[in-house]
Amino acid sequence: MSIANNLNVVLSSLTKEVTLVAVSKTILNSSLLEAYHAGQKVFGENKVQELVQKAKDLPKDIIWHMIGHLQTNKVKLIAPFVSLIHGVDSIKLLKEINKRAEQNNRVIDCLLQVHIATEKTKFGFDITEVEQAITIAKEFPNIKIVGLMGMATFTDNKQQVIQEFNSLKILFETVKNKDITILSMGMSADYQLAIDKGSTMVRVGSAIFEHRN
Numbered sequence: 001m002s003i004a005n006n007l008n009v010v011l012s013s014l015t016k017e018v019t020l021v022a023v024s025k026t027i028l029n030s031s032l033l034e035a036y037h038a039g040q041k042v043f044g045e046n047k048v049q050e051l052v053q054k055a056k057d058l059p060k061d062i063i064w065h066m067i068g069h070l071q072t073n074k075v076k077l078i079a080p081f082v083s084l085i086h087g088v089d090s091i092k093l094l095k096e097i098n099k100r101a102e103q104n105n106r107v108i109d110c111l112l113q114v115h116i117a118t119e120k121t122k123f124g125f126d127i128t129e130v131e132q133a134i135t136i137a138k139e140f141p142n143i144k145i146v147g148l149m150g151m152a153t154f155t156d157n158k159q160q161v162i163q164e165f166n167s168l169k170i171l172f173e174t175v176k177n178k179d180i181t182i183l184s185m186g187m188s189a190d191y192q193l194a195i196d197k198g199s200t201m202v203r204v205g206s207a208i209f210e211h212r213n
């Protein structure tokens with residue numbers, strides 16, 4: 001299967017309200033361009049250095065999302081151009097994004113990452129902290145919280161994944177408003193489940209690009 005074929009398989013299984021972020025981390029520019037020329041314009045990266053390099057080298061109409069853990073000292077590198085930051089997991093990071101956005105005369109859209117998995121290693125706010133974080137974020141004029149993001153536990157236990165997606169969906173329903181409209185959940189292994197559970201944005205890498213370097 002070609003990348004264009006893979007892309008179309010994924011796209012055809014999405015309902016029309018769901019946005020596809022093609023996760024191109026570690027993928028060569030030539031492969032990324034295959035997806036681009038097949039019509040994909042939104043790409044996600046999880047490393048700042050790689051994101052900056054690709055944004056420099058690749059077509060200017062690509063919409064870049066930062067999907068991974070973001071260190072505060074690297075925010076300035078992506079602040080000039082990033083469209084959406086998925087992994088906002090602390091007030092300190094919100095503050096830094098606001099500062100760098102202001103320096104670039106921009107408002108940067110952000111998703112609050114919510115800790116829904118049982119693994120200790122996954123980043124994010126606890127479910128109980130999210131409403132307060134949204135309130136605090138209102139004090140920062142150069143960021144806009146547009147939704148929530150979560151990653152389910154890496155497990156074959158489908159019931160557990162469903163439960164974790166459900167808990168995020170319930171939280172999303174309680175904080176949803178005219179600005180907060182995006183629920184980013186679902187990757188190659190579980191995006192169908194995530195869509196069933198109300199995801200509006202899926203982050204899919206290996207199902208499109210197959211091999212990572």
Ligand SMILES: *Cc1c(COP(=O)(O)O)cnc(C)c1O
Nearest residue numbers: 023046067187188203204205206
């Ligand atoms: C790598 C990654 C994805 C995509 O994972 P696949 O299994 O390749 O689809 C999605 N979200 C985040 C945060 C990632 O780091």
